[in-house]
Amino acid sequence: MNATRTLATARRVLLQLRHDPRTIALLLLVPVLLLVLLHYVYDADRGAFDFIGSSLLGIFPMVTMFLVTSIATLRERTSGTLERLMTMPLGRGDLIAGYALAFGVLAVAQAGLATGVALWFLDLDIAGSPWLLLLVALLNALLGTALGLFVSAFAASEFQAVQFMPAMIFPQLLLCGLFAPRDSMQPLLEYASNVLPMSYAVDGMTEVLRHPDVTGDFTRDVIVVASVALGVLALGAATLRRRTA
Amino acid sequence: MMNKTGAGAPGREPAVRASGLRVARGGAEVLRGLDFTVERGTVTGLLGPSGCGKTTLMRAVVGAQARVTGSLEALGRPAGSPALRRRLGYVTQAPSVYTDLTIRQNLDYYAAVLGVPRAGRRDAVDAVLADVDLTARADALAADLSGGQRSRVSLAVALLGTPELLVLDEPTVGLDPVLRRSLWGLFHRLAAERGTTLLISSHVMDEADRCDRLLLMRAGRILAEGTPDDLRERTGAASVEEAFLRLVDADEKEENENEEGERKAKVTP
Known part of the structure; x- marks a missing residue:
């Protein structure tokens, strides 16, 4: 790992995005608009808005970073730039960390804006600190980046990469406790939800919603999400090959 | 060995040295046992029809190709060594x-x-x-x-x-003649002024005369290597293109004879 090369990569990824202002606008504004929509959908049920709204604050960064990363790295693989970088003195870790850093910056902006609007304009009522919400959101973004990077190795086209989103994210969304409490599911599904990282992400958000202090469960959730993200990033690094057929 | 650049520094092995180089892709052998060298400070052209294995060979030299067997050295080190990553350009x-x-x-x-x-x-x-x-x-x-x-x-x-070694895969394809001339001028300047070795592939034979040395490839093998003059002299052809075609014809004939021989051997009880 080399700091100069990692930072140069992060800077390059952000510069690429800067030339694409529409993507940036969509990334930043869509979560906010969806929260506004949700606010009025649960016009009569503030408790439901608080629960679903805070969970979504964690889910948005994961989904968007998954999509952005899988397409960006797929492009890198198919345009020949990855092959070229792999013949240069760039470590695989430098490339992965560069991507994670760049999309982490973007995730902070996205989650910061969405959380700010939810708390101040939509009266999202949470017991804990908004900084903890941001922390979970950032880790979720990292997890989304890691998953996106990993699946891009198995996608031969952009069509396939986009289809990995429902395949990887939707099952987690259905099982994470947002639609039905996890302990009320068919036991097999409950076990499945226990090993899926999004369950812990949503649980972490719920802990912040309900408790003013950092709870033991919250700490566990943060550790689980962070370790899964790092583990998948390492798997992603393993899919970058210097030599290909 | 004669040293063209005359630097006489120790460790001036050839820029690329291959022996028994083989590459398999998707069950088929794309490179079928190549032996060749690329001398330092030269502009060496890698010529052959599309699909003959030029790109695979270049990828092997820069260490991007999987399933390479035989021996292949770039700048005196096994191709793909981490130390080469800052010494060659691709x-x-x-x-x-x-x-x-x-x-x-x-x-x-x-x-x-x-x-x-x-x-x-x-x-x-x-x-x-x-x-x-x-x-x-x-x-x-x-x-x-x-x-x-x-x-x-x-x-x-x-x-x-x-870089000390530049590997360029069809860098002048699709460019206009003026630009092509100026790029070839640049390639020769790099070789003469910086001592850079250039390995340049092309399927356009009229670029052959711009190279110091040539490697002619066909169907995963090296048909001939030498200077453009060498190749013309050896085949009695007027142009490199004609020399290449004569070599291809001779190669095909040999292949057919071998196949026929094999068939006959099967028929005879």
């Missing part, structure tokens, strides 16, 4: 640049990756921009460039680290 057939960055942003990034120190990065980028004659377009988005300009950006990236 230009893929399709321009591998970021189309959503400007030319300068592309070069800045690759310079950082190659380890050009921050203080010298701007000068390094300006120098390669001048080399490929794109100084005036430095701040244009790569997506807005013509195909020829984009492939020159890709070439500029390879020049950044002042």
